[in-house]
Amino acid sequence: MKSNPINEATSQHVQIRPKRKNLLTNFSEYKYGILFALPWIIGLIIFYAIPLFSSIYFSFTTYSILQPGEFIGLQNYKDLFHDPLFWKSVYNTIYFTVFFVPLSIIFGVALAMMLNMKVKGMAVYRTIFFLPTLVPHVALAVLWMWLLNPGFGLVNGLLNTIGIEGPAWLGSETWSKPSLILMSLWGIGQAVVIYLAGLGDIPDDYYDAADVDGANWFQKTFHITLPLLTPVIFFNLVMGIIGAFQQFTLPYTLTQGQGTPANSLTFYVMYLYDNGFKFFKMGYASAMAWILFIIIMALTAVVFITSKRWVHYQGK
Known part of the structure; x- marks a missing residue:
């Protein structure tokens, strides 16, 4: 039809x-x-x-807030690669990131596991360890400047009682960055809370099965707790890298923006801020900002790509 x-x-x-x-x-x-x-x-x-x-x-101009500037192409980027202080700030930032991020994960997980124990009054202990996170960075800097003072500081005073001569800490080019790492580790309470949430999300059935099989504490920690906590570790790793590369308030307050001694505390974002708002080289600062963006994006991409090998999700 x-x-x-x-x-x-x-x-x-x-x-x-x-x-x-x-x-x-x-x-x-x-x-x-x-x-x-x-x-x-x-x-x-x-x-x-x-x-x-x-x-x-x-970033391709000589813009300086007060003047519109002229288009100069890649000249800002070329000048950066010939700037000794730029490379010094890159070194200081990478040094801080390489040591602070792994230490923050290790101490954060260990502290969270201790605060996750079934002990009476644990809520009080959790609150105490979280309190440093609430302290403003300016107050934190003032507090640690007193504690690490080489002449009358509490830390060197305690070291002298056991016969150890304490270093100059913030006044030493060698010890200034380790001192900053120590201060930053004092305020990892926020990451600890996230780890505690991750620990609370692990079912007790895994531990009950491990007890039946006769597993000890170390075996349960390395075969159950840490593998199932890797999604939270992955999150804090990414956020820790981003935060470490953007370190600014604490070193800027400690050194009044000078980065002393010998620019050992001049971090990347501090130098970016100085170029943009102190020297009014906004085009130069914009070029620095985009280099920082590329570095952070590249490192984040590497972490995401490698996460498939070491991050384990429940049910997979």
Whole structure:
């Protein structure tokens, strides 16, 4: 039998009309959603998107806030690679990241495991260890400047009682960065809370089965706790790397922005801030910001790629 063209056209017309109706209905629904999200979208464009793309352009200019500047291409990037203080700030930041991030994970996990024990009054101990996180970095810097004072500081005073002559700490080029790492480790309470949440998410069935098999504490820790805690460790590793490369407030407060002694505490973001807001070399600072962005993105990508080998999720 031959098909009737009129019936085919009618059937196509019948199929198309509901689609138009659905599009109109969905548009009316999206309209109100977009309307309610509009303040956030406007804020995102004004305070994030426009500055983001502007900084890309400024990194190729001599823009200095007071003057529009001229387009100079890659000259800012070339000058950075010939700037000794730039490389010093890169070294200081990498040094801090390499030591602080692993130590923060080790001490954070160990502290969380201790605070996860079934002991009376554990909530009080958890609160005590979390309190340093609430201390502002300025107050933290003042406190540790007194504690690490080489003449009358409490730390050197305790070392002298056991016959050890304490170093100059913040006054020594060798000990300044280890001192900063020590201060930063004192405030890892926020990461500890996240580790505690991860420990609480591990089912007790795994430990009950391990007890039946006769596993000891070390075996349960390295074969159950740590593998199932790797998703939380992975999160804190990524956030720790990002935070370490953006270290600013504590060293800037400790040295009043000078990075002393001998620029041993001049970190990357400190030098970026000085170029942008002290020397008004905003184009130069924008170039530094994009180099930092590329470094952090590259390291984050490496962590994400390698995470498939060592991060274990429950049920997989």
